[in-house]
Amino acid sequence: MARERRERMEARIVEAALNVFAERGPDAPVIDDFISAAGVARGTFYRYFQNTEQLLEATTMRLQDDLMVAIEAEMLGLDDPVDRLATGSLLWLRKAQSDPAWCAFTVRVKPQSALVEQTLLADLRGGKRAGDFSFASPQTARDLVVGTIREGMSRMMVERLPRTYAVDVVRMLLRGLGLSFVKTDAVLAACIAKLQRST
Amino acid sequence: MARERRERMEARIVEAALNVFAERGPDAPVIDDFISAAGVARGTFYRYFQNTEQLLEATTMRLQDDLMVAIEAEMLGLDDPVDRLATGSLLWLRKAQSDPAWCAFTVRVKPQSALVEQTLLADLRGGKRAGDFSFASPQTARDLVVGTIREGMSRMMVERLPRTYAVDVVRMLLRGLGLSFVKTDAVLAACIAKLQRST
Amino acid sequence: MARERRERMEARIVEAALNVFAERGPDAPVIDDFISAAGVARGTFYRYFQNTEQLLEATTMRLQDDLMVAIEAEMLGLDDPVDRLATGSLLWLRKAQSDPAWCAFTVRVKPQSALVEQTLLADLRGGKRAGDFSFASPQTARDLVVGTIREGMSRMMVERLPRTYAVDVVRMLLRGLGLSFVKTDAVLAACIAKLQRST
C-alpha cells in the first residue's frame, strides 16, 4: 500500500504538470508552477523526480504512450506495416493539430517514448521485409519520420497549418521510405477511408 | 563611424562566442565565458544582446550563413534546383558529421538562418516548377528536409553514424520530395561524382 | 566669452535638474534624467560637475540663495534680528508648503547654502546681543532652527500639514531660542500683520 501511495503521488504530480502546460503554455514552466499546481512541497517533488527534466520526460512518455495505445486501438485489425505506419503517422499529426497543449508538451522534450520508437521501428522493418519500403537502415528511416513530424509539430506552434497538412506529410514520408508512388496513393486513400468510417 | 564601431563590437562578441563554443563545447557556456573571451564588460554585452539566448541565435545565424556561403561557392555552376538541393543537403550533413562543435551549436538553436531558409525554399520551388518535385506546398516540403536533417544532427550528438549516412538521408529526401526513383539515383550519383572531383 | 559659455551651460544643466525634480519627484532621479533633460551628453555633464551629488548641491545652493534673496527683499526695512528671524522662518516654511518640488529638492540635500547659514547665524547673534534670545551658543541655536524646519519639510513630503503649521513652528522656535512668551506672541503678531499688508 506504500507502493500504491507512491504511485498515486507520482501520478498526481504528472497530472498537475499536464495542467500547467495546458494553462501556462510551453514556455517558462518552472518548478514552482508544478509543485503549486500539485499542491506538494518542494522536497516532496524531489523525492519523486530527480529534476524538472525528468518530470517532463515522464510526462511526455505518459502522453506518448497514451496516444500510442489509442492509436493501436484505432488500428485494430490493421496488420500491414505500411498501412500501420501511414495510419499511425496520420493520427499522430491529427492529435498534434487538434490538441495544441499536447503538441507543445511533446515537441519540447527530446526523447521519444520507448513504445513509440519500438512500434515505429517494427513497422519500418516489417515494411522493408515485405519489399514495400527501401532504405539504408531502419534508424535512418526513423530519422525521416520522427524528424519530419517533429518539425511539423514545431511549426504548428507558430502558425496555423492547413487541414490537409497531415496527409501531405504522410505522403512525403511514404515516398521517402521508398514506397512506390502508386502504392503510396493507394495506401493513403485506403487509410483515409478507413478512418472516416471509424469516426 | 559610430555605427561602424557598433558593428565591429557586435562582430567581436559573436566571434568570441564561436571560440568559446569550439573550446568548451555547446553546454554550460555562461555569460562570463563570453564576456571574458570577448574582453568586454558585462554592461557592454547587455548593450548588444538582451540575453545569452540572443547571442546564441546571432552566432548560429552567422555559422549557418557562413556554411551556406561556402556551400554556394562549392555549387558554383550548378543551376538545376534538384542538383543544388541534393548537393547542399549532402554538404550540410557532411559538415555536421565532420565538425561536432558546429553540429552541437547549430542543433541547439531553433530558428534557421533566413539565408538558408530562402535558398532552400527557392530550390524547392524551382524543382517543382521544373516538374521534378511534387509536393503539396514548399513549406511542407521544407519541413521534410529541415526536420530530417535536424533529427539526424541530433542523433549524431549521441551516437556515431555510418559514413554513408548523409547520402542515405539525401536519397530519402529526394524521393520524399517526389523525385522519381530513377532520377534520384542519377542525381545522387552525379552529385557525389562532382564532389569527389572537386575535393 | 568662453567663460560666459561655460556659465550658460552650467546654468542650463542646473535649470534642467530643477525641472527633473519638479516633474519626476525627489526619488530616483538618475544622471540620465538630468542629461536628457538638459539635452547634453554624458561626458559634457562631467566636464561641469564632478558627480551627481555636486549637481544636487549646486542646484540646492542656487535654490536656497534665490529664496534667501527673495526673503531679504521682503524684509527690507526690518532691522530687528528677532523680527528678521521670525519672518524669515515663516517665509521659508511657506515656500516649502506652497512649492513641493522646491521642498523635495531642498530637503534631500544635506548642506545649507552659506548665505542662509550666515544670515541665520547673524540674526541669532544679534538677537542674543540685544538680550532677546538666550541660548548656549549660536551653533546650538542654529540646530534648533534648521533641524526643526527641515523635519517639518520632511513631513510635508509625506502628509498634508495644516495652514497654521508655519506659525506654530515659528512660535516654538522663538520660545526655544529663549524669547519670552510675551515677546514671542507680539513678534509673531506683528510679523504676520506686516506680511499680510505686503501681499
Add this chain to the structure above:
Amino acid sequence: MARERRERMEARIVEAALNVFAERGPDAPVIDDFISAAGVARGTFYRYFQNTEQLLEATTMRLQDDLMVAIEAEMLGLDDPVDRLATGSLLWLRKAQSDPAWCAFTVRVKPQSALVEQTLLADLRGGKRAGDFSFASPQTARDLVVGTIREGMSRMMVERLPRTYAVDVVRMLLRGLGLSFVKTDAVLAACIAKLQRST
C-alpha cells in the same frame, strides 16, 4: 517552529549588519558585506529583505528600540511626562555623543522606530494635559524634538560638540515646548542630579 526559525534568521542578519556597521562604518557597506558577515546566502538575504535599504531600516529600528528600552529602564520611577521627556532626550543625545557608530547609523535612516515615536508622543500629550507644555499639536511638537536632535546628531558626525551640548539642546527643547523658563531649569537640574546619582 518554522516561524521561530524565520525570526532567528532575521535576527541573525540584523545582528550581522550591526557588526558590519560597527566595524566598517556607516558608508559603503555592500550587500556582500552583510551576507558574508551573517554567513548567509544571497538568496536567503532577499528572502528576508527586499533590498539593502530595508535591512538598514530594520537594523535602525532594532537599535532605536534597544536604546529606548535601555532609556526606559533608566527612567524607572519617573512618571512625570516632562521629566521623562527631558531625561529621555538627554540620554539619547549622550548615547549619540558617546557612540559615533550608533549615531552614524541612526542618522542615516529616515524613519524613526514606532516605539520611539509612540513614547515621545505620549509624553508630549501628557505634558500638555498636565498644563506644563503648550504647543499647537503633538505632531508639530514632535518635529521640534526629533528635528533638533537629528540635526545635532548630523553635526556630531562632522565636528566635535561640547560636553554641555546635550543639556543645552534639551533646555531649548523644553522652552520651545512651552515649559516656563523657571520650570525648565528646575526640571533640568533635577534630571541631571538624578542621572548622576544613578551612574
Add this chain to the structure above:
DNA sequence: TATGAATGAGATTTCATTCAT
C-alpha cells in the same frame, strides 16, 4: 515521508564614471 527554509550559481539590470573619437 513531507515540508519548506536555505543555498548558491547564474542571469539580468542599473548607473555612475571614464575615455577614445
Add this chain to the structure above:
DNA sequence: CATGAATGAAATCTCATTCAT
C-alpha cells in the same frame, strides 16, 4: 570641447537543488 560608447561595481532577481526538522 562635445559626444556617446564602454566600463565595471554592485544590486537585484530567478531558480534548480539540497537539507534540517
